[in-house]
Amino acid sequence: MSGEEQFSLFNLAEPEASVPKDFNPALIPTSAAIPIPPGTFESMSALAIPCKQCQRCDLAAGRTHVVVGRGNPQARILIVGEGPGQNEDEQGLPFVGKSGQLLGKILSSVRLDSEKDVYICNIVKCRPPGNRAPTTDEVNACIPYLLEQIRLVDPEIILLTGATAVKGLTGDKRGITKIRGQWIEWEGRLCMPIFHPAYLLRNPSREKGKPKWLMWQDIQAVRAKLEELSKL
Ligand code: URA
Numbered sequence: 502m503s504g505e506e507q508f509s510l511f512n513l514a515e516p517e518a519s520v521p522k523d524f525n526p527a528l529i530p531t532s533a534a535i536p537i538p539p540g541t542f543e544s545m546s547a548l549a550i551p552c553k554q555c556q557r558c559d560l561a562a563g564r565t566h567v568v569v570g571r572g573n574p575q576a577r578i579l580i581v582g583e584g585p586g587q588n589e590d591e592q593g594l595p596f597v598g599k600s601g602q603l604l605g606k607i608l609s610s611v612r613l614d615s616e617k618d619v620y621i622c623n624i625v626k627c628r629p630p631g632n633r634a635p636t637t638d639e640v641n642a643c644i645p646y647l648l649e650q651i652r653l654v655d656p657e658i659i660l661l662t663g664a665t666a667v668k669g670l671t672g673d674k675r676g677i678t679k680i681r682g683q684w685i686e687w688e689g690r691l692c693m694p695i696f697h698p699a700y701l702l703r704n705p706s707r708e709k710g711k712p713k714w715l716m717w718q719d720i721q722a723v724r725a726k727l728e729e730l731s732k733l
Contacts, residue, residue: 531556533642542649545574552626558642560627566593570622570650577727579656582623583665584635590628595621600698607716611724620654624669640669657730658723659690663697682719695719
């Protein structure tokens with residue numbers, strides 16, 4: 502299918518008409534030059550079908566699975582990682598390796614369940630070779646899926662794990678040590694940058710002031726914010 506034909510699937514002039522009744526998800530734009538307008542997908546499962554066939558960037562060639570997301574699509578918290586690693590690529594699910602195990606422990610330390618209380622996804626849905634950070638082109642090609650995931654989950658809180666997640670979503674290029682633990686607003690949404698669990702695995706000390714201790718402060722602030730928001 503040509504780019505023009507793909508483009509014509511969306512009537513960009515009339516956003517309310519952008520999801521035709523006979524919309525065929527297999528025909529989602531495969532070229533990153535063609536946008537995926539907000540409101541394209543009716544549900545997370547509708548998004549997953551074309552996402553799993555995506556060819557919008559070169560990462561498609563090296564993947565075993567597209568890693569769309571996991572958890573509760575109605576959760577109050579959405580967690581954004583960088584991109585799938587080897588385990589995630591093999592299983593087709595985000596944060597299932599050592600980083601994921603640690604993320605689960607961090608969440609359960611404040612009584613949050615990683616299946617029920619959060620939805621977890623990544624900036625890019627396919628594994629970058631050798632676990633390198635995704636390139637700007639790869640992020641730009643993939644970001645419409647994340648924007649749709651955020652719209653569909655409509656979370657009260659977004660946690661951005663590591664500098665790549667912060668930069669990928671908000672464009673903020675500051676280092677994670679500078680901004681972790683701070684509430685920031687992005688597109689009217691409450692976000693908190695936190696350390697990436699992989700960074701904590703490399704810095705295992707629990708001493709006061711060290712990354713693991715700081716993460717403990719941050720996740721407690723997240724729990725407190727959830728409770729504060731529930732009282733509204
Ligand atoms: N690291 C990430 O950023 N995402 C994953 O899904 C796994 C590891």
